Amino acid sequence: MKRLLFSLIAATLIIVMPMAVVLATSLPNRDGVVSQALTVNENKAVQQKLKELGYYKGSVDGVFGQGTRGAVIAFQKANGLTADGIVGEKTAKAMGISLNTQQIAQSGSDLYLLAKTVYAEARGEPYEGQVAVAAVILNRVESPDFPNTIAEVIYQPWAFTAVHDGQINLEPNETAYSAARDAMNGWDPTYGCLYYYNASTATSKWIFTRTTVVTIGKHVFAI
Amino acid sequence: MKEDVLNVENKRQKRFSKSLVIGLSIAVGVLGLSTIGLGVAYGCMASTSNDYAIQLENVYQKNLYDLVESVNNTETKLSKILASNSPTYQKKMLSEIAQNSELAENSIASLPISQNSLADSVKFINQMSGYTQTLADSISQGKSLTKKDLQTLSNLHDAVKEMKAQINKFVKKVQKNYSILNQSLNLDGDFNNFTIEISKIKAEGVDYPVMIYDGPFSDSTLDKTVKGLKGESLSKEECKREIEKCFKNSAEISYSGEINSRFETFTYHVTNSDSQKLFVQVSKVGGHIITVSGQGSLSGEKNISEDEAKKIAIDFAKQNGIENPEIVWSDLIKNQIYLNIAPTENGIVLYPDLVKVKVDMASATVVGYDATNYFINHIPRALKQTGRNANEFKNKLPSGYQIKHTRTVLAPLDYNREVICFEYECSKNGATYYFYLNAEDGKEENVLKVIQTDDGSKLM
Numbered sequence: 001m002k003r004l005l006f007s008l009i010a011a012t013l014i015i016v017m018p019m020a021v022v023l024a025t026s027l028p029n030r031d032g033v034v035s036q037a038l039t040v041n042e043n044k045a046v047q048q049k050l051k052e053l054g055y056y057k058g059s060v061d062g063v064f065g066q067g068t069r070g071a072v073i074a075f076q077k078a079n080g081l082t083a084d085g086i087v088g089e090k091t092a093k094a095m096g097i098s099l100n101t102q103q104i105a106q107s108g109s110d111l112y113l114l115a116k117t118v119y120a121e122a123r124g125e126p127y128e129g130q131v132a133v134a135a136v137i138l139n140r141v142e143s144p145d146f147p148n149t150i151a152e153v154i155y156q157p158w159a160f161t162a163v164h165d166g167q168i169n170l171e172p173n174e175t176a177y178s179a180a181r182d183a184m185n186g187w188d189p190t191y192g193c194l195y196y197y198n199a200s201t202a203t204s205k206w207i208f209t210r211t212t213v214v215t216i217g218k219h220v221f222a223i
Numbered sequence: 224m225k226e227d228v229l230n231v232e233n234k235r236q237k238r239f240s241k242s243l244v245i246g247l248s249i250a251v252g253v254l255g256l257s258t259i260g261l262g263v264a265y266g267c268m269a270s271t272s273n274d275y276a277i278q279l280e281n282v283y284q285k286n287l288y289d290l291v292e293s294v295n296n297t298e299t300k301l302s303k304i305l306a307s308n309s310p311t312y313q314k315k316m317l318s319e320i321a322q323n324s325e326l327a328e329n330s331i332a333s334l335p336i337s338q339n340s341l342a343d344s345v346k347f348i349n350q351m352s353g354y355t356q357t358l359a360d361s362i363s364q365g366k367s368l369t370k371k372d373l374q375t376l377s378n379l380h381d382a383v384k385e386m387k388a389q390i391n392k393f394v395k396k397v398q399k400n401y402s403i404l405n406q407s408l409n410l411d412g413d414f415n416n417f418t419i420e421i422s423k424i425k426a427e428g429v430d431y432p433v434m435i436y437d438g439p440f441s442d443s444t445l446d447k448t449v450k451g452l453k454g455e456s457l458s459k460e461e462c463k464r465e466i467e468k469c470f471k472n473s474a475e476i477s478y479s480g481e482i483n484s485r486f487e488t489f490t491y492h493v494t495n496s497d498s499q500k501l502f503v504q505v506s507k508v509g510g511h512i513i514t515v516s517g518q519g520s521l522s523g524e525k526n527i528s529e530d531e532a533k534k535i536a537i538d539f540a541k542q543n544g545i546e547n548p549e550i551v552w553s554d555l556i557k558n559q560i561y562l563n564i565a566p567t568e569n570g571i572v573l574y575p576d577l578v579k580v581k582v583d584m585a586s587a588t589v590v591g592y593d594a595t596n597y598f599i600n601h602i603p604r605a606l607k608q609t610g611r612n613a614n615e616f617k618n619k620l621p622s623g624y625q626i627k628h629t630r631t632v633l634a635p636l637d638y639n640r641e642v643i644c645f646e647y648e649c650s651k652n653g654a655t656y657y658f659y660l661n662a663e664d665g666k667e668e669n670v671l672k673v674i675q676t677d678d679g680s681k682l683m
Binding site: 040059061062111126127128131142143144145146147148152155156157158159174175178179181182185186187188189190191192193204206213214215216223 | 325328329349483519591
């Protein structure tokens with residue numbers, strides 16, 4: 001009986017311990033919170049100020065890293081502030097910097113949707129092929145023949161196979177993000193195409209009636 | 224002895240059959256229970272999936288009724304415009320039709336219809352929205368509707384009337400136990416029953432009126448003819464040499480194919496000096512680099528400063544024939560910097576001719592370039608300063624905005640207009656705004672705001 005109890009306890013420990021470790025590591029640390037709270041420009045202002053005051057020696061790049069944090073702590077100590085390395089209202093005021101509290105950073109939901117679609121539809125394709133898929137979606141938004149927002153175009157019934165079969169819900173990788181970002185910045189290797197299909201798997205006869213512009217990887221792009 | 228043995232044997236057999244019966248009963252019991260369990264689970268699943276089906280059907284029905292409402296409203300409002308003589312009222316109706324059409328488009332796009340069969344109807348609705356908005360705008364500017372406008376509106380009314388009749392007929396059918404979901408799953412090749420029925424809703428027998436205007440979704444706005452490409456026709460070997468000039472020390476340049484579309488280009492795969500793979504498109508006419516697509520490094524590492532990156536971008540633009548390039552916008556994402564560069568003419572920044580450069584700050588190389596706008600729009604314009612200066616119109620800006628920077632620009636505005644404006648970069652409450660005042664008379668032409676997103680900043 002004792003043995004059984006012991007093995008039960010051991011089993012519970014074996015299952016619970018790694019979960020606790022995972023939970024502990026996934027909690028946000030203070031550094032993460034700080035660099036998210038300030039915009040790149042605000043970080044730059046902080047770095048510039050600390051550099052002028054002689055606390056910071058690194059480059060003014062807007063990235064809140066260890067060097068910046070150390071300089072903030074040194075500044076806080078010298079000015080009788082709580083030395084926590086966080087640029088809050090008091091620290092910013094002491095530095096003579098106004099933090100932009102009125103502006104709310106928008107979530108890049110369009111970019112996220114676009115990146116998800118690129119990943120779902122074209123993750124095995126060369127980089128330019130992924131940019132091209134994102135560009136087709138944006139060309140559709142501009143075209144009168146299609147709906148007028150990114151979400152409407154992506155979720156239009158039967159418009160994209162990977163949306164229809166649920167692959168759209170996979171988390172996109174860095175390459176898909178990068179390709180989506182390029183397309184949103186105006187890159188379009190297809191020069192205005194509105195359609196693409198995989199020539200070896202396409203079942204629609206209709207799609208073959210469109211004028212082909214370019215083949216990139218496995219996808220044929222058409223207008 | 225023998226009997227004893229037999230007795231024992233009998234007892235054993237009896238015990239065995241007893242255990243067999245018990246075992247079997249248990250097994251049957253367990254199986255029975257599992258069957259009931261599975262049955263219940265299946266029942267639950269079926270009822271869950273039935274719930275989903277009902278909810279989806281409800282969403283479809285809602286969208287259909289929204290569509291009917293929008294079409295009905297559009298028809299009524301069009302007839303009221305034709306009956307009205309008051310520009311103010313006409314303008315109000317036109318703006319409302321533009322909104323109604325947008326709603327109608329929204330509803331259509333959410334119904335389970337294959338787009339191929341409905342492109343014409345969607346285009347008609349989108350252009351109706353763009354056209355009516357354009358007319359409303361022109362009334363705001365003091366113009367009145369011409370005879371031709373009224374004729375187009377009357378044709379539009381005929382088309383919408385027909386559409387209204389069809390859609391109301393269809394809705395009567397839906398009211399009698401029609402399931403959009405079931406019909407939409409009933410596929411016939413590329414189409415389904417629902418698509419076939421709803422595509423009848425377009426104005427049959429009435430030609431869609433041609434709406435000639437320079438507004439949103441108009442054919443003229445979409446017509447992006449390449450106006451700025453000059454030079455002789457080059458072979459793919461000659462075009463390859465143009466790449467060699469721009470990407471010095473590249474490890475490999477291989478020809479990949481050609482594109483004959485808005486731009487006619489040869490395409491190449493280039494492996495640059497840092498072994499990054501780039502996709503480069505070079506125009507057959509003149510051998511100009513039109514686009515470079517590449518991802519750059521993912522390391523996040525930066526080996527150059529922003530200023531050095533900007534210099535690399537400017538040099539690249541100059542090498543590709545962009546005159547007096549000036550950086551007008553930059554956005555740093557990790558270690559990739561996106562730079563918008565505009566050519567200048569007589570001190571005027573040419574926004575319509577913007578080129579975009581992406582510099583990888585780890586390898587200090589250009590990994591992205593887009594000059595499509597430049598070659599579509601760049602023509603000799605013989606621009607001159609207007610003789611006024613930005614200071615003169617400062618008082619036309621709203622109060623409370625602190626001016627940080629001004630410059631003279633050629634701004635691309637609605638309806639394919641290019642207007643010389645003074646650009647004022649201003650700040651208020653920590654937010655950045657750009658005001659564009661007409662450089663002739665100080666009239667406000669456009670206002671943009673810098674929006675911070677999780678992924679860099681953008682102008683809206």
